Amino acid sequence: MDLEFDARSERFRQEVSSWLDENAPRGRVSPPATADGLRQHLAWERRLFEAGYSAPGWPRRFGGLGLDLWGETVFDEEYVRRRLPERLNKMALIHGARTVLVHGTEEQQQDWLPGVLDCSDIWCQGFSEPDAGSDLAGVRTTGRLDGNEIVLNGQKTWTSNGAIATHMYALVRTDPEAPKHRGISFLVFDLRRPGVEIRPMRQLHGHSGFAEVFFTDVRVPLTSVVGELNDGWRVAQTALRLERGSARGSHTRLVAALDALTKAVDAAGADRGLRERAGSLRAWVFAYVRATYALIDTVDRGGDDGVVASVNKLCLSEIQTAIHELWLEVLGEEAELAGEFGPYGELLGMRRDYWHSRAQEIFAGSSEIQRNIIAERGLGLPREVSR
Ligand SMILES: Cc1cc2nc3c(=O)[nH]c(=O)nc-3n(C[C@H](O)[C@H](O)[C@H](O)COP(=O)(O)OP(=O)(O)OC[C@H]3O[C@@H](n4cnc5c(N)ncnc54)[C@H](O)[C@@H]3O)c2cc1C
The missing domain is CATH 1.20.140.10 (Butyryl-CoA Dehydrogenase, subunit A, domain 3)
Structure with missing residues (x-):
């Protein structure tokens, strides 16, 4: 069923294939929600990072290879063909941090993107809430402005990788008076703050791929807002499009x-x-x-x-x-x-x-x-x- 790619992409395919064959983990890697699994995933991510393969489609100035979508596709095809471990920071690499590449300021990009690439930071997505899934604009987690800070209260759920994440990108209601789709902001923040409680959700197969994340008076800097304050719905559309379309x-x-x-x-x-x-x-x-x-x-x-x-x-x-x-x-x-x-x-x-x-x-x-x-x-x- 293969179609032929152009010569440049095929050369890249050869290069990636040889590297993966030589360097990919031998044997199985455990789930990242376990201590062993996290260690194994981080070791593998480190190898990818050092070889420059963390995010082939990202700009070179942020450690990517600056490849076009075809180059990225070649990489993904070879990676998936070998059934290699799911990427630890996939939610940042595919949509979260990529949204920051589109809507973030230079300072936000400099601050956040290197940590994603070398996996010193692991991101999760805080969109869904108990009463906001399909109806995502129904988010109720509030973000009250207080000087140069935003004070978060509420709950996120079904947070994949929540149990091991250090950072979250989230939708938060910053103007409760505004119509539903307005008054929402898109935030990126460090989860290791007072008032954040992460409750891993143990699944039927025994480990915790999800978590619930609770916020009680959690203070995050105003610089966490990506795009304009209260314009998070528009920013979120980029993240959702990247998540669905990729x-x-x-x-x-x-x-x-x-x-x-x-x-x-x-x-x-x-x-x-x-x-x-x-x-x-x-x-x-x-x-x-x-x-x-x-x-x-x-x-x-x-x-x-x-x-x-x-x-x-x-x-x-x-x-x-x-x-x-x-x-x-x-x-x-x-x-x-x-x-x-x-x-x-x-x-x-x-x-x-x-x-x-x-x-x-x-x-x-x-x-x-x-x-x-x-x-x-x-x-x-x-x-x-x-x-
Ligand atoms: C494996 C997995 C990983 C996930 N990871 C994350 C994550 O990392 N971060 C995060 O924020 N969320 C995550 N989610 C949550 C996911 O985004 C929501 O489960 C999804 O958006 C559906 O929302 P809900 O579960 O609240 O269901 P509901 O919205 O309550 O929907 C229930 C049912 O009603 C149907 N329905 C609802 N509204 C309509 C409508 N208008 N028309 C027709 N049918 C409708 C739905 O299709 C569904 O069948 C994850 C979910 C799964 C399964």
Whole structure:
């Protein structure tokens, strides 16, 4: 299913491939929420950083390689193909800190970006709250201005990597009198402050990928605000667009899952109906890979990915789930044995990927929300009316 990239990108692919083959961690790396796992992830991140591969798409002056989107895509494809550890600072690298590159001041960029790149700081995203998920503009965490400081009170939830994060980028209501989408500010701040309480959420598989984060009179400097005060909704749109639109090698992951499904279908001597479904999924994946490259091309040429990013995210979620559901069906009872457990009780392999496919339908805006965006902004259908 591979398409050919230009000669420069292919040369970079060779370079990255050799480096990854030589330097990638041998054996499995534990989840970052465990002490061992955090140590292993940090050691791996340090190697990437020293080789200049922390953020190939970032500007050179901040330690990146200044590559275009195609160069980044090549890196991501080779990284994902080898199933290497999930990047520890992915939320900063892909959307949080990248938003600072777009909207932040020079001083903010100088202050925050180096720590992201070498992983001396780990960022998490503080958008969701108990009553603000799909309806993100409903955030209730308040930020009261007090001289040169903002005083935070409230709660964030579903904070991925919250248990190990040092910094958060968050949406906070700084003007409670303003209409819902105004009066919100986008802040980046150090979590190691009095009044911050991080409660890791222990999940079914035993470790804590999420945390709840509570703020009680937490004082952060006014310089934490990215963009203008009370204009955080606009800034957040950049972060959300980057989160939704970035392929980050997900097309490579999908192709790998499809190949594994095809093997399972063959090995099980599956009937004609199951084979036809696998064949139809192959066509979907084929189309998805090409649509992803088209999206990358649009963004690389400075175009707006807009609604197409939502189409792409929705298709990824749907195809991924369909592949894993069919896989479970093909394996039948054996599926119960197919899920391995790692030393920390975490799920590995196909079963982990299955559950991840379900989560994919929720994070970065659920599939229903993507459908609303496509219907309203893409197709111009009437907005949903609440009864
Ligand atoms: C793996 C994972 C990681 C996450 N990491 C983070 C993180 O790091 N930081 C962070 O801030 N958040 C994170 N989240 C939270 C995520 O952003 C929210 O779960 C998501 O936005 C949905 O919000 P909710 O859970 O409050 O569900 P709700 O908004 O309550 O939605 C419940 C259901 O109703 C549907 N629904 C809601 N509104 C509409 C509508 N208008 N039209 C049609 N259907 C609708 C939804 O699609 C969903 O099926 C993560 C979630 C997951 C699963």
